[in-house]
Amino acid sequence: MPNRTLSLAPMMDYTDRHDRFLVRLICKNIWLFTEMVTTNTLLHTAPDRFLAHHDSEHPVAIQLGGSNPQDLARCASISEQAGFDEVNLNVGCPSDRVKAGRFGAALMATPNLVADCVKTMQRDISIPVTVKCRIGIDDHDDYAHLEQFVQQVSDVGCSIFYIHARKAWLEGLSPKENRNVPPLVYDSVYRIKQQFPQLTIVVNGGIKTLADVTQHLTSVDGCMIGRECYDNPYFLADADKLLFQSVQPAPSRLDVLSQYIDYVDNEMRLGTKFTLMSRHILGLFQGVPGAKAWRRYISENAHKSGANSEVLIQAAKYIR
Numbered sequence: 023m024p025n026r027t028l029s030l031a032p033m034m035d036y037t038d039r040h041d042r043f044l045v046r047l048i049c050k051n052i053w054l055f056t057e058m059v060t061t062n063t064l065l066h067t068a069p070d071r072f073l074a075h076h077d078s079e080h081p082v083a084i085q086l087g088g089s090n091p092q093d094l095a096r097c098a099s100i101s102e103q104a105g106f107d108e109v110n111l112n113v114g115c116p117s118d119r120v121k122a123g124r125f126g127a128a129l130m131a132t133p134n135l136v137a138d139c140v141k142t143m144q145r146d147i148s149i150p151v152t153v154k155c156r157i158g159i160d161d162h163d164d165y166a167h168l169e170q171f172v173q174q175v176s177d178v179g180c181s182i183f184y185i186h187a188r189k190a191w192l193e194g195l196s197p198k199e200n201r202n203v204p205p206l207v208y209d210s211v212y213r214i215k216q217q218f219p220q221l222t223i224v225v226n227g228g229i230k231t232l233a234d235v236t237q238h239l240t241s242v243d244g245c246m247i248g249r250e251c252y253d254n255p256y257f258l259a260d261a262d263k264l265l266f267q268s269v270q271p272a273p274s275r276l277d278v279l280s281q282y283i284d285y286v287d288n289e290m291r292l293g294t295k296f297t298l299m300s301r302h303i304l305g306l307f308q309g310v311p312g313a314k315a316w317r318r319y320i321s322e323n324a325h326k327s328g329a330n331s332e333v334l335i336q337a338a339k340y341i342r
Contacts, residue, residue: 026182026224027265028235028258029053031248032085032110032154038071040294041302042079043285045251047278049258051266053244054082058112060125061088064097073104083108085154087115089125089135091142098143098151109147111139113155116190127190130159130167133174141178152182154226154246157210158189165210172214176221184246185211187227212241231257232264239265254308275306279338286331300324300333307341315340 030037030045032055042054059072064086075082084106088094098109113136115126129136136153143151153175157168172183188204206228215223225238226246235245250257256275262268273281286299300320307313319337323329 025051025266026053026222026244027051027239028261029184029224029244029246030055030251031226031246032056032058032083032112033248033252034058034115036252036302038298038302039075039079040285040289040299041252042082043076044278044282044302044306045255045258046076046078047273047281048255049261050268050270051262052258053108054079055110056082056084056106058085058087058115059097061086061090061093061097064100065093069100073101075105080105081107083110083152085110085112087112087125089129089139091135091139094139095142095146099146102147102149106149108150108152109143110152110154110184111136111143113153114186114190116156116159116192127156127159128192130155130171130190131162133171136171137174137178137180140175140180144179150182151180152184153180154184154186156186156188156190157207160189160192163189165213168210168214169217172218172221176218181220182222182224183214184224184226185214187211187225208238208241215242232261235261235265252302253305255305256308275310275341276338278306279303279334283331283334286334290330296329296331296333297324300329303334311342312340 030052034057037055037057045052045054056072064072084101086094086097086109101109112126113129140151140153187206187208187210191204208225211223211225222243224244224246225242229235229245229247230250238245259272263272282303289299290296304317304320307316316337319340320333323333
């Protein structure tokens with residue numbers, strides 16, 4: 023079984039291939055996730071943007087959004103052929119766009135449909151099909167509902183669940199508020215692991231430090247982290263040693279910057295816009311003297327005509 027001890031949460035408009043490359047420079051063993059891609063986008067609109075990934079990213083999962091089993095199966099096959107290591111079904115996103123398409127967190131109300139989606143995808147691919155969900159939605163938020171959901175979906179062969187330890191309010195809260203307002207109930211996730219010890223259970227939500235990860239690992243199989251990985255990615259630098267017993271020294275922030283600059287230069291030669299890459303590295307020096315000036319310099323200069331990796335080199339001069 024691949025190691026799911028630590029995972030990067032899928033975040034729309036954030037965990038693109040450039041961000042994933044940066045995170046992999048810092049942590050060699052974290053399980054990476056794409057941002058969510060809908061079946062319609064993958065089948066009809068912009069597949070290349072979401073399927074592209076660097077060889078260094080592996081292991082990397084693609085997260086799909088959808089509720090039509092046949093469309094999901096087609097996308098799962100495309101994803102496997104593209105080289106991804108896992109296909110994950112989004113059953114947790116609470117945005118209006120997702121509600122309108124009857125997928126994401128809304129699917130928690132229909133575990134039979136989720137099971138059908140998973141079963142149909144599994145028929146066509148050999149890589150794992152997994153599910154990321156909430157502990158509940160709206161008034162369907164008692165433990166019995168979560169238990170029933172996990173039971174029905176695991177009965178068709180899904181053995182890996184990433185569970186955001188907050189319920190989602192589909193009415194009355196924005197997606198941003200749904201990341202913070204509903205209280206975290208880690209005990210519900212722990213209880214699922216106790217009740218289904220044969221399953222791999224990964225907890226998500228509110229995890230900000232490696233100490234938090236170590237604590238959660240006493241009750242579940244892994245932790246998934248989102249915002250902290252983006253806003254303060256270098257906190258992952260000691261994860262390989264602490265969680266995966268690596269004997270390799272952690273890269274310094276300047277090592278990471280140097281390698282990312284090489285990546286930026288190469289990508290720009292291929293036609294990638296500098297701003298698509300510069301935005302992801304703003305948090306590299308979080309907590310270091312000069313970090314505010316570093317962020318400000320990049321923000322003020324990245325959009326200028328002719329901007330390239332020299333912007334990052336000049337910005338680094340502010341770091342003390």
